[in-house]
Amino acid sequence: MSTSTHLIKSKSDKLPPSYPLIGSLFAILANRDRVIQWTSDILSDSPTSTFILHRPFGEESVLTSNPANVKHMLETRFNVYQKGETFRNTLSDFFGQGTFLADGENWKHQRQVLSHEFSKQTFYKYFETVVYSELTDHLLPVLSAAAANKTTLDFQDILQRFGLDTICQVACGYDEKSLLPSLAPSELGQAFHDSLRIINQRVSAFLPLIWKTKRFLNIGSEKHLRAGVIRIRNFVKESIKKKKEEQNNNNSLESLDFLSLLLVSGQSDEKFVEDMVINFILAGLESISAVLTWYFWLISGNPDVENEIVKEISGSNADDLVYTQASIFESLRFYPSVPVNSREAMNDDVFPDGTKVKKGSRVSYHNYAMGRSENLWGADCLVFKPDRWLKRDEGNGSVNLTGRDPFSYPEFHAGPRTCMGKEMATWQMKTVVAGVLRQFRVVSEFEKGVKPKFIAYFNSQMEGGFPVRIEKRV
Known part of the structure; x- marks a missing residue:
């Protein structure tokens, strides 16, 4: 198994201290260059997978990676959690x-x-x-x-x-x-x-x-x-x-x-x-490029997965690429196109886990943290493993994608605002992956042991770009 197959989990951070007027400003400033990873670590420490970040001047941001809370936001109490x-x-x-x-x-x-x-x-x-x-x-x-x-x-x-x-x-x-x-x-x-x-x-x-x-x-x-x-x-x-x-x-x-x-x-x-x-x-x-940038980086460090994909795409069209699609969904689990998605609470509310939400609070579900949650994905949650998306029929030997609860894996959103372009985006990613890997190897030029830095604007990106060498397949 290659060294890049296992993703390294950052050292856990405890809930940041909060002070009158300025809230957790010191902690926010200290982690401003890694806010996604920082808040993800806090959520992994939280018994409810939820915490409230106190911003300056009394503003509160509620962050959660709890599927029950995500469903509450995106479906059950959809009218309470709006763009605002x-x-x-x-x-x-x-x-x-x-x-x-x-x-x-x-x-x-x-x-x-x-x-x-x-x-x-x-x-x-x-x-x-x-x-x-x-x-x-x-x-x-x-x-x-x-x-x-x-x-x-x-x-x-x-x-x-x-x-x-x-x-x-x-x-x-x-x-x-x-x-x-x-x-x-x-x-x-x-x-x-x-x-x-x-x-x-x-x-x-x-x-x-x-x-x-x-x-x-x-x-x-x-x-x-x-x-x-x-x-x-x-x-x-x-x-x-x-x-x-x-x-x-x-x-x-x-x-x-x-x-x-x-x-x-x-x-x-x-x-x-x-x-x-x-x-x-x-x-x-930039949503497709965001996903595929990290996808090709993961594939470049996992030759066994790449070999399975190349075997599958030989002579197949995008509709039949079950393992390839599983590998894309697995990559998306680690590196979502939108790592954090936010709403505004229109009224006071209470999450299923008991968290009290004040009217006017920014409320966010944390895709990045959910993809790394041991509670959701098991003890091997930090292993890049496309097989977790597959179900094999021992009777006829067929392999099919296994479904996931959209509130545990809301990469395409969930509830009434579910992404209408999900099928188009999935088809496009499979088509690009098949077209590229059928002819070429994409070889990372990062130094051995160097992990690129994950950053996000609206979509995730790789800080400084992704230098690669392209090799023609023989």
Whole structure:
């Protein structure tokens, strides 16, 4: 068994001390560069897998990795735990009034619109065509050139470029062409990346007055954010304008991208369409690359798993890749695309474990901690083991995926807000993995024993990128 098969568990941290007025500010500052790991360690020490983090000025953040509490949040008391005005005030500069921030009737309406478009077989086929095209025409040739020239690639950057080009085509029929052999900088991609990073700093800020002042004065990071958001919104507005001109000139739209389908369905409110498209892009922009970056790192250190995957993908299509899908779900358990997901409590409430939740508190379920929970995954919870997702029929020898309680494994959310793109995302990840590993070995260039640092904006990332060597399979 390779050394990277076992993930090292950090030394446990006790509940941070809290003081009048400043709360646990000292502990928050001391762990600001590893907040995900720090809070995960605290949850692993908690008898209820829940704790309250006291922020400055009396604000409370409730964090939990208890499936009963997660179900309570996401399903049983769904109407109590909403996105809320605090998140909307913090994020709406970028997200607008789109699905990510919507509550109540507004959310229901947007959910219905999404459900209508996602149910169209023509849209799914268009999505598949785009993914296959980007994979075969751009991603694989870049890897082939790197293998031939023996060059080191930042595989995280490559996967992010693949994600940008794919989602922009699926969203509005536009190809950014960031994955051409030159790998030239993408102004649009950088605008998205920087805007997500800065807006996430707002969410994690313990003194919101600082970023609000910078926004008012239009200085520093807030000036940079404003420029990025303008660049992104102008891109979407221009896409809408072109689609409407095409629609008016031809009395129809032949395109099958998300924007075209919205316009054909009669959506005439341009601000509504603009926010829907931006939220659609953000949902798929870095989520797939986040998962696959960590996936290929894990696979590079587990040759036995890689051999099983290569054996399975030989001559198979993405619908049949049971072991490959199990390995993706296992990787996602350790490195979720969204490590912590938050809501705001609309009323006072009590969790099933007895934790009292005050109205206005930020309440979060901790995917990262749940994936490392011995209570949920057993004594071998820190072992990368795709077989835990498989059920073998001793009678006929077949192997099938075994289901998991979505509130114990909420990587695609759960309850009414369950990710509508789960099947599309899973298919895309399997397709990319099969396409890459069928032809190449992705070899980590990290020094032996060096573990990359997990960081997160809205999606998880590998700090500093993922340097790899690409080798052609013989």
